[in-house]
Amino acid sequence: MEALTTAQKKRWRIGFGIFLLVLWQLLAMAIGRSFILPTPVAVVQNIWENRYAIFVENLPATMEVVLIGGGLSILLGIGFALLMDASPNAAAAIYPVLTVTQTIPVMCIAPALVLWLGYSVQMRVLVVILSNFFTVTVDLFDGLQSTREDRTELLMTYGASRWQMFKILRFPSSLPYFFSAMRVAVPWSVVGAAVSEWLGAPKGLGTYSRNCMVNLDAAGLLAPLVVLTFIALGMNAILRVIENHVLTWRGEI
Amino acid sequence: MDDGKMTDSEKMLDIRHISFQYDEDDYVLFDDISFTVGRGEFVSLIGPSGSGKSTIFKLINHFLPLRSGEILVDGKDISKERVECGYMPQHDLLFPWRTVEQNVMLPMEIQGVPKDKRKEVSDELLDRVGLSGTQKKYPRELSGGMRQRAAFARTLATGAQLLLLDEPFSALDSITRISMQEWILQQWDTLHKTILFVTHDVEEAIFLSQKILVLSGKPIHNVTQVDVPLPKERSREMLLDPDILRLKEHLVDQLRQEAGE
Numbered sequence: 413m414e415a416l417t418t419a420q421k422k423r424w425r426i427g428f429g430i431f432l433l434v435l436w437q438l439l440a441m442a443i444g445r446s447f448i449l450p451t452p453v454a455v456v457q458n459i460w461e462n463r464y465a466i467f468v469e470n471l472p473a474t475m476e477v478v479l480i481g482g483g484l485s486i487l488l489g490i491g492f493a494l495l496m497d498a499s500p501n502a503a504a505a506i507y508p509v510l511t512v513t514q515t516i517p518v519m520c521i522a523p524a525l526v527l528w529l530g531y532s533v534q535m536r537v538l539v540v541i542l543s544n545f546f547t548v549t550v551d552l553f554d555g556l557q558s559t560r561e562d563r564t565e566l567l568m569t570y571g572a573s574r575w576q577m578f579k580i581l582r583f584p585s586s587l588p589y590f591f592s593a594m595r596v597a598v599p600w601s602v603v604g605a606a607v608s609e610w611l612g613a614p615k616g617l618g619t620y621s622r623n624c625m626v627n628l629d630a631a632g633l634l635a636p637l638v639v640l641t642f643i644a645l646g647m648n649a650i651l652r653v654i655e656n657h658v659l660t661w662r663g664e665i
Numbered sequence: 666m667d668d669g670k671m672t673d674s675e676k677m678l679d680i681r682h683i684s685f686q687y688d689e690d691d692y693v694l695f696d697d698i699s700f701t702v703g704r705g706e707f708v709s710l711i712g713p714s715g716s717g718k719s720t721i722f723k724l725i726n727h728f729l730p731l732r733s734g735e736i737l738v739d740g741k742d743i744s745k746e747r748v749e750c751g752y753m754p755q756h757d758l759l760f761p762w763r764t765v766e767q768n769v770m771l772p773m774e775i776q777g778v779p780k781d782k783r784k785e786v787s788d789e790l791l792d793r794v795g796l797s798g799t800q801k802k803y804p805r806e807l808s809g810g811m812r813q814r815a816a817f818a819r820t821l822a823t824g825a826q827l828l829l830l831d832e833p834f835s836a837l838d839s840i841t842r843i844s845m846q847e848w849i850l851q852q853w854d855t856l857h858k859t860i861l862f863v864t865h866d867v868e869e870a871i872f873l874s875q876k877i878l879v880l881s882g883k884p885i886h887n888v889t890q891v892d893v894p895l896p897k898e899r900s901r902e903m904l905l906d907p908d909i910l911r912l913k914e915h916l917v918d919q920l921r922q923e924a925g926e
Contacts, residue, residue, distance in 0.1 A: 562754055569726050569752040570775040570823060580771070584762045661761035664805060 450631035455638055458631040465620065466636055473615035474605050474640070477533065481540025481608075482601030486594070488541060489548025496549070497556040497582075510546055518543040518604070522611050531612045539611070540604035547600070548593045555589025556582050588662050591655045598651055599644040606640055671703055673740060677827050677859040678702040678725070683734030685724060693884040694720060697734070700878055700888040702827075702861055707853050709862045709870035711916065712880035713924035718863045719755075722829050726752055738827055751825035751858075755832045757816035759804035765815050766791070766800040772823040790818040794852075810841040817852070830862045834869070843901070846872055854897065867916045871895075872904060879916065881923050891916065 416424070433452050440451040450458075459466060492510065496503035522539055529535035559582045567577055609618025617636035624632030655662075673679075678701060685695040694717045702708045712718050723729045725736055727743045738748040759768045769787040778786070791797050794814040796807075804812055813833055820828060830849075834842045846869060853860055864870050870877050871893055879889045891912070895903055903909065 562756065563758055563760070565723075565726070565728060566752065566754060566758050567771075567775070568728065569750060570772045571747060571749070572775045576775055580774070581760070584760070587762075661803070661805065664761035 447628045447630050450634065454631045455634045458635040459639060462632065462635065466617065466639060470615055470617050470620045470636065471639070473613070474609065474617045475643075477536045477540060477605040477608060477616070478601045478643075480533075481537040481605060482544065482598065484537065485541040485544035485601065486548055486597060489545040489593070489597070490552060492545070492549040493552035493556065496553050503553075510549060513542065514546050519607060522608070526611055531614070535611075536605065536608035536613060536616075539608035540601050543604040543607070544597050544600050547596045548590075551589045551593035552586055555586030558589070559585045588659060591651070591659060594651055594655075595648060598647045602640050602644040602647070606637070671701060675703050676701045676737070677704045677706070677739060678861060679737040679740075680721075681735050681737070683724065683736065684732040685720065685729065686732060687729075693732075696882070696884040696886040698880075698885060698888050699734075700890065702859055704826075705857055705859055706876065707850075707860045707862065707874045708876050708878060709864055709874040710878045710880065711864060711867060711870050711920065712885075713920050714865055716880050716923065717885060718865075718880065719831055722752065722831055722863065725750060725829060749823055749825045751820040751823045751828040753816055753820040753828065753830045753833050755835060757804070757812045757833075759812055759815060759819075761804055763804075764800065765796065765802050765804065765807065768804065768815060769819045769822050771819060776824075786822060787818070790821050791815075793821075794818045808841075809837050810845055813837065813845060814848070817849070821856070821858075826858055828858050828860045830860060832864055835864070835866070842869075847901075849873065850899070865920075867913055867920065868904065870916075871909060871913060872899070872901065877916065879919055881919065889919075 437451050437453065440446070440449045440454075443449050446454060492506065496506055518539055521542070525535050525538055529538065563581055563585075564577065567581055572580065605616070606618040606621070609616035610622050613619045617640055621633050621636045624630075624635075680698065680700050682697050682699050683695055684693065684697055686693045710718055710721065720729070724731060725738065725743065727748075731744070736743045738750060741748050759765075760771070763771070766784075766787050769790055770783045773783045773786060788797070788800070791800060794817055796811060796814055796818065799807065799811070799815070804815070807815060816833070820830075834845045837845060849860075850873060862870070862873060874893055875897075877891045877893060879891065881887045881889060893912070894908055904913075
C-alpha cells in the first residue's frame with residue numbers, strides 16, 4: 413500500500429470527521445428527541461447561549477485542577493522514574509506497589525478520597541494525579557533503562573561518571589519516551605479533572621455537565637464536554653509543537 | 666618489526682598471555698594469546714566473524730574481566746589504572762541530538778576541558794578531517810563518509826595515543842570505503858598515533874597495515890603475525906603485485922579454514 417501524503421491524510425481526517433458529524437446530526441434528527449440525543453448543531457448553539465456560564469463561571473475552576481493536577485502528576489511521575497532508575501532496590505520495592513494502585517479504577521476509589529479530603533480542590537487534584545502519574549513513571553523509566561549499550565560503552569571509554577552518563581546520554585535518550593507519555597498524560601489530566609468534578613464540586617465544567625443531566629438537558633450535558641475535548645486537543649497541539657522543536661532527531665537513535 | 670627485538674618502551678599495546686571466556690558461554694574464547702603493537706604502527710587484526718575480534722577491544726577497554734594474563738597500554742596495566750584509548754566503534758554512534766561540533770567535543774567535555782579550549786581543539790580536528798564548516802550541523806545532515814570522519818575526529822579528541830578502530834568502514838558503500846581507506850592512511854601518516862584496526866576484509870587489512878594479526882584456533886590460542894611487504898607510501902595499484910595477491914590468497918584461505926568452510 414502506498415503511503416499517504418500529508419495533504420491526503422488531512423483530507424481523509426477532515427472528511428471522516430465531517431462524515432461522523434453528519435451521521436450524528438441525521439441520527440439525532442431521526443430519533444427526534446433532543447433530551448436523549450441532541451444534534452451537534454444544538455450542542456454548538458448551547459455552548460454559544462451559555463458561553464458566560466461555561467467559559468467564565470466554570471471553565472477556570474476546571475483548568476485550575478487540570479493544570480495543578482496535571483503538573484503535579486508529571487512531576488511525581490518523573491520523580492518516581494528517576495528514583496527507580498537510580499536505585500534497583502527502590503525499583504524492586506516501588507514498581508509492584510505502583511502497579512497495584514493502577515489496578516484500582518480511580519472512579520471507584522474516588523468516593524474514599526471524598527471521604528478523606530471532602531469536596532475540595534485537593535481531592536480533585538489527587539484524582540488527576542492518581543489517574544495520570546503512572547504512565548509518566550513507566551514510560552520515562554523504560555526510556556532511561558533502554559539506552560543503547562554501544563553508546564554507554566563509548567562514554568565509558570571516555571571515562572564518564574554516572575552523572576555525566578545520565579546527563580549526556582541517558583536523559584536525552586529517554587526524551588522520546590517522555591514525550592510519548594506526555595501525549596497520554598495531558599489529555600488524561602482533562603479527563604481526570606472532569607471525572608473529579610462529577611463526584612461533586614462547587615464549580616467546574618464537570619459539575620455543570622452533571623447539573624444539566626439532572627435537568628434532562630442533554631445538549632447542556634454535552635456542551636462542556638465538547639469544550640473540554642477541544643481544550644485537550646489544543647494542549648496536545650502545543651505539546652506537539654514543543655516536541656517537534658526538541659525532538660528533531662526522533663527515530664535516529 | 667619482530668616481537669623479540671621490541672623493547673618495552675617501543676610497545677604501545679602489549680597483550681600478555683590472556684585468556685577469556687564469556688560468563689554465559691560454555692566454551693573458552695581466548696586461550697593464552699599474546700601479541701604486541703609497536704608505537705606508531707598501523708596493525709590490523711583479522712579473523713572470521715564471530716571470532717572475537719571486537720571482544721579484544723572490549724578487553725583492552727576493560728569492559729570485561731580477563732580470566733588470566735595482562736594487558737599493558739603504553740606500559741600501564743589496564744586492570745590497575747584507567748588508560749585512555751581512542752575507541753571508534755563500528756557504527757559512528759554520533760549522538761543525533763548534538764551538533765557535529767558538540768559530538769567532537771564530547772570526550773573533552775567528559776574530561777573537563779574548559780569550553781574555549783574544547784572549541785579550539787574541535788575546530789582544529791574538524792579542519793583536519795575535512796569537515797570545517799559543519800560545526801553547527803547535525804549528524805543527519807552528513808553523508809556516511811562524513812559521519813565516519815566526524816566520528817574519527819571525536820576519537821582523536823580523546824587525546825589517546827592508541828586508537829582502536831572497530832570495522833569503521835564496514836557499513837559504507839564500496840566507493841566511499843575506498844576513499845576512506847586512503848584517507849585514514851594519510852591521517853595515520855601525519856598523526857603519529859598507533860592504530861589497531863579490526864576488520865574482516867583481507868584486502869582492507871593489506872592496504873592499510875604494516876602488519877596483520879590473524880586469530881586462529883578454537884578456542885583461539887594462536888595469533889599469527891604477517892608483515893605486509895608494502896612501503897609506507899602506497900597506492901591501490903600496489904595491491905595487484907603478485908606477492909600481494911599471493912599474500913591475500915593465503916590469508917583468505919586461512920580465514921576460510923578457520924571459519925570451517
